[in-house]
Amino acid sequence: MADRDDFAQWYQDLVYKTELADESPVRGCMVIRPYGYALWENMVRLLDDRIKATGHENAYFPLFIPRSFLEREAEHVEGFAPEVAWVTRAGKEELAEPLFVRPTSETVIGHMYAQWVQSYRDLPLLYNQWANVVRWEKRTRPFLRTTEFLWQEGHTVHRTEDEAQAETMLILQQVYQDFLEKELAIPVIAGLKSESEKFAGALRTYSLEAMMGDGKALQSATSHNLGQNFARSFDIKFQDSDGEVKIAWTTSWGASTRMVGGVIMVHGDTSGLRMPPRVAPIQAVIVPIWRKDEEREAVATLVAEVEGSLRAAGVRVKSDWREERPGFKYSHWELRGVPVRIEIGPRDAQNGQVVLVPRTDRSDKRTVAREAVAERVSALLAEIQQTLYDQALEFRKGRTYTANDYEEFQTLMADRDRLGFVEAWWCGDAACEAQIKAETQATIRCLPLEQPEGNGACVHCGRPSSAWAVFAKAY
RNA sequence: CGGGGUGUAGCGCAGUUGGUCAGCGCGCAUGGUUUGGGACCAUGAGGCCGCCGGUUCGAAUCCGGCCACCCCGACCA
Numbered sequence: 001m002a003d004r005d006d007f008a009q010w011y012q013d014l015v016y017k018t019e020l021a022d023e024s025p026v027r028g029c030m031v032i033r034p035y036g037y038a039l040w041e042n043m044v045r046l047l048d049d050r051i052k053a054t055g056h057e058n059a060y061f062p063l064f065i066p067r068s069f070l071e072r073e074a075e076h077v078e079g080f081a082p083e084v085a086w087v088t089r090a091g092k093e094e095l096a097e098p099l100f101v102r103p104t105s106e107t108v109i110g111h112m113y114a115q116w117v118q119s120y121r122d123l124p125l126l127y128n129q130w131a132n133v134v135r136w137e138k139r140t141r142p143f144l145r146t147t148e149f150l151w152q153e154g155h156t157v158h159r160t161e162d163e164a165q166a167e168t169m170l171i172l173q174q175v176y177q178d179f180l181e182k183e184l185a186i187p188v189i190a191g192l193k194s195e196s197e198k199f200a201g202a203l204r205t206y207s208l209e210a211m212m213g214d215g216k217a218l219q220s221a222t223s224h225n226l227g228q229n230f231a232r233s234f235d236i237k238f239q240d241s242d243g244e245v246k247i248a249w250t251t252s253w254g255a256s257t258r259m260v261g262g263v264i265m266v267h268g269d270t271s272g273l274r275m276p277p278r279v280a281p282i283q284a285v286i287v288p289i290w291r292k293d294e295e296r297e298a299v300a301t302l303v304a305e306v307e308g309s310l311r312a313a314g315v316r317v318k319s320d321w322r323e324e325r326p327g328f329k330y331s332h333w334e335l336r337g338v339p340v341r342i343e344i345g346p347r348d349a350q351n352g353q354v355v356l357v358p359r360t361d362r363s364d365k366r367t368v369a370r371e372a373v374a375e376r377v378s379a380l381l382a383e384i385q386q387t388l389y390d391q392a393l394e395f396r397k398g399r400t401y402t403a404n405d406y407e408e409f410q411t412l413m414a415d416r417d418r419l420g421f422v423e424a425w426w427c428g429d430a431a432c433e434a435q436i437k438a439e440t441q442a443t444i445r446c447l448p449l450e451q452p453e454g455n456g457a458c459v460h461c462g463r464p465s466s467a468w469a470v471f472a473k474a475y
Numbered sequence: 476c477g478g479g480g481u482g483u484a485g486c487g488c489a490g491u492u493g494g495u496c497a498g499c500g501c502g503c504a505u506g507g508u509u510u511g512g513g514a515c516c517a518u519g520a521g522g523c524c525g526c527c528g529g530u531u532c533g534a535a536u537c538c539g540g541c542c543a544c545c546c547c548g549a550c551c552a
């Protein structure tokens with residue numbers, strides 16, 4: 001576990017050792033275990049709150065979709081066909097029309113929307129669904145890329161292009177960016193995807209890019225302005241107030257269990273996970289310490305009291321009464337990333353105090369009076385949440401570079417110990433982008449929303465460029 | 476789908492000139508001593524050595540075929 005030099009191995013070991021997930025009998029699929037699922041549930045709750053707060057409603061659409069639907073949007077087919085799983089038989093019967101397992105639901109939802117939208121008065125239509133999807137990827141990694149994964153996908157319909165664009169940005173920034181930064185303590189860069197990296201069938205794709213502990217980028221959420229592409233293919237039309245029949249504008253946006261991988265890779269350290277308190281399945285763990293029976297009794301009384309007051313204060317707390325030595329329990333919970341450890345031993349029972357130890361700094365032990373525990377733990381959780389964010393941002397800043405020429409660019413991308421984000425001008429030519437990828441493995445993660453003034457020379461070809469891009473190796 | 480690798484106890488591995496080669500560490504069970512940073516002792520449970528076939532008196536070990544998984548690429552949230 002201490003070996004983070006082999007980051008991929010460190011990551012995988014951590015996922016399994018901490019019991020977040022386990023391998024399944026089916027290649028590329030994983031079992032999300034209770035500890036991992038509890039984390040996901042907390043993420044779902046906080047993200048769902050934001051989705052609803054911005055006016056969206058949840059619905060559910062079917063897992064199976066008729067083959068013909070996939071073929072309706074040309075770019076969409078091309079993009080997803082290679083990784084689609086098919087159902088061709090039910091029992092002994094061959095199906096008249098094969099069904100595919102949704103890799104995403106634009107098609108079936110578009111089909112339904114066409115029936116539900118008649119008038120401009122029906123708009124906007126703002127629905128979201130929480131679902132599983134299947135993409136038959138060649139190469140998988142737990143949470144980061146699994147054959148089946150869990151996510152939410154929002155699908156909206158609008159009257160005007162401006163409205164659709166506003167929705168796309170609202171989701172990107174007010175929903176996803178806010179969620180990632182405030183709840184997961186993961187700083188992200190919001191930006192526009194290049195043409196070659198955009199969603200199959202979209203007009204424009206925006207994403208949030210986060211830097212992992214090895215300097216690679218993880219696309220953590222995406223928001224697509226689909227323009228009228230899907231509306232045209234699926235016949236989503238409405239009669240406007242001027243009496244004219246118009247084609248609608250749609251968006252879609254998604255965030256998945258991949259974000260769990262982000263939490264691991266952004267915050268994890270050589271001792272294991274570091275759960276952001278806001279989503280930690282267990283925010284504080286009480287480790288009772290005793291030798292003799294009478295000590296245990298005195299300790300138990302204080303543990304019960306502290307546990308009660310923490311629970312009353314809304315803290316997710318657990319007492320670890322297992323017959324193990326304290327040191328064993330410390331490392332056990334550190335590995336699992338519990339933000340705060342509370343040690344309660346005979347000395348503490350005697351003095352009416354407890355010892356708080358933040359996961360972010362084990363040497364920072366704090367002795368707290370029993371009456372003040374709830375307040376102090378709550379404050380400490382907030383402090384840890386902030387510390388994790390600050391450290392992640394600091395790390396990203398330290399590994400973000402500006403490349404003035406291609407040689408410098410290549411040097412940066414080749415140095416494993418300094419690997420990170422490289423910002424540079426880009427001419428906008430897909431050929432240039434492809435060559436950079438072929439030569440350095442780095443891709444354009446996004447064109448950040450915040451663009452510098454003026455323009456410069458493309459880092460690859462030197463032609464005049466007005467686009468400022470973030471390049472990185474990506475997951 | 477190309478290149479490389481590995482299949483032996485729940486996990487990690489050793490054993491592969493054919494015959495005390497069914498073993499080690501961790502974990503697990505029971506009992507005891509321990510307990511403020513990953514304890515120790517004792518006693519146990521647990522494996523058709525990936526699968527199928529062949530060679531042989533005898534195969535984890537040699538031969539042939541198959542399967543699975545992992546790593547590195549191309550594809551991707």
